[in-house]
Amino acid sequence: MKKIIMLAVALLALTACVHTHTHSGDTHEHEDKLQLTAYNDRLEVYAEATPLVVGQESSILVHLTRLDNFKPLQKGKVTLCLNTGNQSVRQTADTPSQPGIYSLTITPTDKGNGKILIDVETDGETSRLCIDNIRIFDNETDANHDAAGKTATSSNGVAFSKEMSWKADFATEVCRKEPMGNTIRTMARIEPTQNSQHIVCAKGNGIVTFINNNHITEGKSVAKGQTLFYLSGEDLADNNLALQYQETESNYNLAKKEYERKSELFEEQIVSESELLQAKHNFNTAEAAYNNLKRTFVNNQQTISTPTNGYISQLMVSNGEYVETGQTLAVITKNNTLYVKALLQPRNYHTLKNATSANLRQTNSNKTYTLEELDGQLISYGKNISADNPLLPVVYQIKNNADFLPGSFVELYIKTTGTEEVITVPNTALVEEMGNYFVFVQLTPEYFEKREVKIGTTDGKRTAILNGIKTGERIVSKGAILVKLAQSTNTLDAHAGHVH
Numbered sequence: 001m002k003k004i005i006m007l008a009v010a011l012l013a014l015t016a017c018v019h020t021h022t023h024s025g026d027t028h029e030h031e032d033k034l035q036l037t038a039y040n041d042r043l044e045v046y047a048e049a050t051p052l053v054v055g056q057e058s059s060i061l062v063h064l065t066r067l068d069n070f071k072p073l074q075k076g077k078v079t080l081c082l083n084t085g086n087q088s089v090r091q092t093a094d095t096p097s098q099p100g101i102y103s104l105t106i107t108p109t110d111k112g113n114g115k116i117l118i119d120v121e122t123d124g125e126t127s128r129l130c131i132d133n134i135r136i137f138d139n140e141t142d143a144n145h146d147a148a149g150k151t152a153t154s155s156n157g158v159a160f161s162k163e164m165s166w167k168a169d170f171a172t173e174v175c176r177k178e179p180m181g182n183t184i185r186t187m188a189r190i191e192p193t194q195n196s197q198h199i200v201c202a203k204g205n206g207i208v209t210f211i212n213n214n215h216i217t218e219g220k221s222v223a224k225g226q227t228l229f230y231l232s233g234e235d236l237a238d239n240n241l242a243l244q245y246q247e248t249e250s251n252y253n254l255a256k257k258e259y260e261r262k263s264e265l266f267e268e269q270i271v272s273e274s275e276l277l278q279a280k281h282n283f284n285t286a287e288a289a290y291n292n293l294k295r296t297f298v299n300n301q302q303t304i305s306t307p308t309n310g311y312i313s314q315l316m317v318s319n320g321e322y323v324e325t326g327q328t329l330a331v332i333t334k335n336n337t338l339y340v341k342a343l344l345q346p347r348n349y350h351t352l353k354n355a356t357s358a359n360l361r362q363t364n365s366n367k368t369y370t371l372e373e374l375d376g377q378l379i380s381y382g383k384n385i386s387a388d389n390p391l392l393p394v395v396y397q398i399k400n401n402a403d404f405l406p407g408s409f410v411e412l413y414i415k416t417t418g419t420e421e422v423i424t425v426p427n428t429a430l431v432e433e434m435g436n437y438f439v440f441v442q443l444t445p446e447y448f449e450k451r452e453v454k455i456g457t458t459d460g461k462r463t464a465i466l467n468g469i470k471t472g473e474r475i476v477s478k479g480a481i482l483v484k485l486a487q488s489t490n491t492l493d494a495h496a497g498h499v500h
Helices: 002-015 140-150 162-167 241-267 273-294 346-352 480-489
Strands: 021-023 026-028 034-039 043-049 058-066 077-084 087-093 101-106 112-122 125-136 157-159 171-174 176-179 183-192 197-201 206-210 227-232 301-305 310-315 328-333 337-344 355-362 368-370 377-381 392-399 409-416 421-426 431-433 436-444 447-458 462-467 474-478
Touching (some): 034 125, 034 140, 043 112, 043 125, 077 101, 087 101, 183 447, 241 273, 337 409, 346 392
Antiparallel strands (some): 058 101, 077 112, 157 447, 197 328, 227 301, 310 328, 337 392, 355 409, 436 447
């Protein structure tokens, strides 16, 4: 929030500098201009033009915004063509006067209805935008009157220039209807999956010694094969690892010599085949036991290593502690896959049968993710309850693309199948004041109307709007709070232009 306020202050300071609109040394204060807007799948064009009069030069300031990030078009050639009947005039600007802004002039040659075509050539591709219902007049009075009548106005309007929106995390979108079913909202806990946790246990009895200078602590990252502990018998009378190793090595050497001896005697047919096979069995058993100890036994102590990459989530022993075979020493965890586990009231059982997806909202950052973004899936949900367990568990599995912390809690929105279509808006489009909700409806790309709406259900990312806006209207979907702050300053006039 502090960053948003600081950004808002900087953006609003910019508004103090944009009360006039200068072209070729001429300054027009509060002059009504044609406000022209068009979209295609790649670009938004917003043009301000002096009224179109036959034989008079019209200055046109074209603002081009990329729709993939709502930032200014940095480079490209722009050709503007005014078509009226069989007449056509055009002008081309090879480069912007500044990022996103092109200054052009057009002198109409014929009055009547026409259209403006804007071709934008960038990165080897040409994109066309069309603005219909353009009127050209034969006198300046009628042209100015027409422009004034088409100027966007509102008693609750807010001016927010393109320069301001380009500097902010800002976006708009067209209101649309989509199916939205019931949403189950609950708290869920992030937990590691079974295959993401690995137990490091003692392979024998002995005293644990931590590796020097390696800081074996909970939370420390470890690599597969990294030695964590030594296990030694030291001065223990019973279960001394060093003595066990010597005994195993001795048994191996004896079994090996016995097998080699009986192999030679078998060649001379002095011993039977069964005796040879028994000697071979004893040798193989002793060899396996010896190799198992030898692989991890160094300097009269056994090394204990981590079986995988990850971090130490639990440290179960202390330095110098005596442990027994199979005792857990540490738990190594990988956070690449996680469970999202929630407990629901039994009344949600039938609704869960229609679950289609889910959204997760981090409580510490208010960032919301879809199940698809996390490559997640529903693993299971409870089918029975009991006196000891009266709630239904619901478990999703996700990839940890968003750096979730095991043990933390998230808001879980379980989405279900819906048949009724409603208008929905991103939650970031909503501004709340005194329990009432508002959105900013775009009248032009630089002028917005603050409008109260009645909200319905939400899935954590989008909210149903019961009334207040209509399908096809364009609203601010990101940066609504900045537009609200701009309204509170009341520094920018709706008819003010720019300084370029």
